Amino acid sequence: MSNSFEPKILAFLCNWCSYAGADLAGVSRMQYPPNIRVVRFMCTGRIDPLFILKALTSGVDGVIIAGCHPSECHYGKGNLYTRRRILMTKKLLECIGIDPARLRLEWVAASEGPKFAQVIRDFTEETKKLGLNPLEALTRGEGIK
Amino acid sequence: MKTNLYLAWSSDRKIQETGNSGGAVTALLKFALEHKKVDAVLAVKKRNNSRFDAVPTLITDPGLIHETAGTLHFAPVSMVKIVKNYLDGARNMKIAVTCKPCDARAIIELAKRKQIQLENLFLIGLNCSGTFLPTVAEQMISEAYGENPQDLVKEEVDNGKLIITLKDGSTREKDLEELAQKGFEMRENCLRCSYKIPRMADIACGKWGNSGKEATFIEICSPKGHEFLDAAAENGALVMEAATSEQIEERKQEETAAVENAQAREQKELDVLKNYSPDERLKFWSSHLQRCIKCFGCRDACPLCYCKDCYLEPYRGCVAGGETPPDIMFQLIRLSHVADSCVNCGQCQDVCPMEIPLTRLYNCLNRELVRIFDYQPGVDVNQYPPLTIVTDQELFIDAPDIINITSAAE
Numbered sequence: 001m002s003n004s005f006e007p008k009i010l011a012f013l014c015n016w017c018s019y020a021g022a023d024l025a026g027v028s029r030m031q032y033p034p035n036i037r038v039v040r041f042m043c044t045g046r047i048d049p050l051f052i053l054k055a056l057t058s059g060v061d062g063v064i065i066a067g068c069h070p071s072e073c074h075y076g077k078g079n080l081y082t083r084r085r086i087l088m089t090k091k092l093l094e095c096i097g098i099d100p101a102r103l104r105l106e107w108v109a110a111s112e113g114p115k116f117a118q119v120i121r122d123f124t125e126e127t128k129k130l131g132l133n134p135l136e137a138l139t140r141g142e143g144i145k
Numbered sequence: 146m147k148t149n150l151y152l153a154w155s156s157d158r159k160i161q162e163t164g165n166s167g168g169a170v171t172a173l174l175k176f177a178l179e180h181k182k183v184d185a186v187l188a189v190k191k192r193n194n195s196r197f198d199a200v201p202t203l204i205t206d207p208g209l210i211h212e213t214a215g216t217l218h219f220a221p222v223s224m225v226k227i228v229k230n231y232l233d234g235a236r237n238m239k240i241a242v243t244c245k246p247c248d249a250r251a252i253i254e255l256a257k258r259k260q261i262q263l264e265n266l267f268l269i270g271l272n273c274s275g276t277f278l279p280t281v282a283e284q285m286i287s288e289a290y291g292e293n294p295q296d297l298v299k300e301e302v303d304n305g306k307l308i309i310t311l312k313d314g315s316t317r318e319k320d321l322e323e324l325a326q327k328g329f330e331m332r333e334n335c336l337r338c339s340y341k342i343p344r345m346a347d348i349a350c351g352k353w354g355n356s357g358k359e360a361t362f363i364e365i366c367s368p369k370g371h372e373f374l375d376a377a378a379e380n381g382a383l384v385m386e387a388a389t390s391e392q393i394e395e396r397k398q399e400e401t402a403a404v405e406n407a408q409a410r411e412q413k414e415l416d417v418l419k420n421y422s423p424d425e426r427l428k429f430w431s432s433h434l435q436r437c438i439k440c441f442g443c444r445d446a447c448p449l450c451y452c453k454d455c456y457l458e459p460y461r462g463c464v465a466g467g468e469t470p471p472d473i474m475f476q477l478i479r480l481s482h483v484a485d486s487c488v489n490c491g492q493c494q495d496v497c498p499m500e501i502p503l504t505r506l507y508n509c510l511n512r513e514l515v516r517i518f519d520y521q522p523g524v525d526v527n528q529y530p531p532l533t534i535v536t537d538q539e540l541f542i543d544a545p546d547i548i549n550i551t552s553a554a555e
Contacts, residue, residue: 049481050456054463057474071540080535083545087517088484088532090546092477095510097427105545134424138431139472 007061007127011036011120012051014044016074017109018066024113032117033124036064043067044105045078049089052103056093059136062102062127066119069107079107099130149365150388151374152355156381161359164214165299166352169361169383170243170269171214173373176382177241178207182373183267184238188213189222196297197279201227203240213243216271218300218307219282221332223492225251225448228261235265242266245273246340247490250523251448253345254486257529260451267373270343270366272351274302274403275335278495285329290317334491334504337411339404345524348374354388354396362388362396415509430506431473436499439471443493443503449483456482476503480510485530486522487511 013019019040025032041047044067052063065086067079083105090100104123108116154167157175164171177183185205190212192198199220204210224242228235234255244252249270256263277285286294292311299310308318321331330336343349347370354362363385365371377383388396418426444450444457456478459466464475487507494504515521518531 050463050478053474053477053481057472057477070543077535077540080539081532083539083547084518084532084535087546088514089481091513091517092481092484092510094423095426095506095513096430096477096480097421097423097425099423107543107545134427135473138427139474 005128005131007035007124007130008059009036009062009064009120009124009127010055010060011038012044012047012063012065013038013040013108014067014074014079015040015042017068017072017107018116020110021066021108021112021116024110025116026113028113030113030117032120035124035127036120043073043075043078044082045073045075047082047085049085049092052089053092056098056102056133057135057139059133059139061130061133061136062104062123064104064106064119064123066106066108066116069109072109098133098135101126102130102133148387149371150393151363151365151385152358152360152388152392153363153374153378153383153385154358154360156384160211160214163211165216165301166355167358167360168214169363170271170350171210172382173269173377174204174213174241174243175207175210176377176380177267177373178205178210179382180376180380182239182376183241186210186213186241186243187224187227187232188243189217189220189224191217195295196300197283197294199279203227203232215299216301218275218302219277219279221276221278221335221491221495223251223446223448223490224248225255225490226446228252228266229255229448229451234261236262239265240267241269243269243271244343244346245271245276246343246345247273247338247488247523248448249343249346250340250488251490253523253526254449254488254530255451256526258451263526267369268343268346268348270346270349272342272349272353273335273338274341275331275338277329277331281329285324285327289319289324289327289329292317332491332495333414333502334489334494334508337407337414337504337508338489339407339411341400341403341407346370351396353399354392356392356395362392411508411512414505415512418505418509433501434473434476435470436501437470437475438499439469439475440498442496442498443479446492446496447479447483448490448492449486449488450479452482476506480506483507484510485514485518485520485532488523 055063073079086105094100106119153169155161155172160168160171174186185203187203189199190202192200197219199217199222249268255261283294286292296312301308305321306318310316344366347367349364350361378385456463464472489508491504520531
């Protein structure tokens with residue numbers, strides 16, 4: 001039963017590094033699970049914790065955010081702001097009882113196609129283990145079992 | 146070296162009688178108004194002479210200052226939103242504000258966000274050992290003490306006891322723990338609060354360390370505070386003498402005991418939640434949050450919420466309109482917005498008609514963030530909220546999930 005569970009994952013990618021990294025993984029025909037849906041941001045610094053929370057309450061099982069490595073941000077320090085926000089958001093999730101592993105931040109450069117594929121494989125595997133996101137049932141008004 | 150610790154009392158006999166602990170604060174407020182040091186004073190007074198109904202009041206006439214004399218323990222009133230919303234963030238007038246530590250901290254947090262002009266404020270911090278909700282207090286006086294609440298003329302918290310003075314001059318005291326067992330407790334955020342002396346204000350006043358004298362122990366915490374008190378002493382409105390080392394020690398002991406108490410309480414209360422399994426925790430919070438009737442009370446009462454265009458409004462597309470209980474996003478948005486800066490003032494929980502333990506939720510997260518970011522909200526006006534800044538050093542840290550940004554940066 002648990003093997004048949006396919007998590008829905010939302011990937012927030014930065015335009016300059018990780019989106020290009022994902023592109024490279026694609027054109028290089030690297031295999032990775034088809035569970036992710038990509039949203040492209042000009043910079044991970046644009047990602048409000050709200051987007052993550054909204055995703056998790058709308059039936060997404062995991063959120064992965066990928067941006068440029070520190071000191072390589074196209075805009076200077078956008079990714080550093082994100083790092084702080086993600087720290088906060090992870091603690092927030094923990095606080096209300098959602099496993100913070102459902103949220104992950106990774107650095108993927110434009111040249112790191114293989115890393116992108118690996119990151120998605122890992123994260124999908126992990127989310128699969130975590131199972132269905134309990135927040136979704138909650139927002140559907142079904143309560144917690 | 147000039148000391149910053151004094152014992153002070155009013156030189157006016159009448160003020161001494163109406164105010165507590167020598168009436169130093171009342172005298173200072175009066176002096177400030179009389180000599181045009183400030184344009185107005187924002188303080189708390191009793192409405193209809195009831196100690197259970199305190200309201201903030203703006204006073205410009207020095208003759209009316211006596212209305213605010215005396216301490217009130219049943220008055221969890223926040224001054225912050227008044228300064229911000231109704232006094233234009235103190236942009237156009239100089240105001241002396243009497244504030245509890247949480248008020249002072251929230252004012253500083255708003256000043257960081259450019260919502261309050263701190264230069265125009267003179268913060269008179271009042272030591273705070275916690276406040277009771279008026280309804281709880283009223284019931285406590287009649288049930289636990291067996292007295293008519295309207296006969297109450299004064300109350301004090303001292304050495305873990307609540308001492309009340311009645312109209313006929315008699316006093317009654319009861320142990321706070323004993324009262325707690327009967328269900329009469331201070332507000333839960335107060336019990337967890339370890340800010341007892343508001344050193345972030347310009348001056349911090351209280352009775353700890355007055356060795357039983359009719360005097361107020363004042364710690365001066367800023368140059369502005371020095372200037373003010375020097376002027377008041379020179380004028381003769383205030384009599385000041387440097388505190389002796391025994392008095393300083395006495396105050397320190399009182400503070401340490403109170404803080405330790407609060408920390409133990411915080412640890413105990415929040416560890417209960419921490420020890421829950423994630424599912425239990427989610428169950429706990431969802432059972433509380435699904436009582437929400439979406440009155441927006443927590444948002445409106447929160448001293449830190451200041452956005453004009455609020456994400457909780459239906460047109461922002463995050464929380465649908467006309468639904469109760471609202472989507473859990475409602476609370477998550479609030480939580481993520483105050484997370485790093487919550488000052489644990491308890492206003493959200495006070496106003497909540499459904500008695501959702503909101504402060505516990507915010508406190509829980511804030512305590513973690515204080516540790517991670519090494520950031521104490523509302524203490525230093527020059528230290529910016531951790532989610533709004535990054536340091537150059539962080540450019541050279543590669544880990545995406547580094548926990549200790551600040552210590553790594555140093």
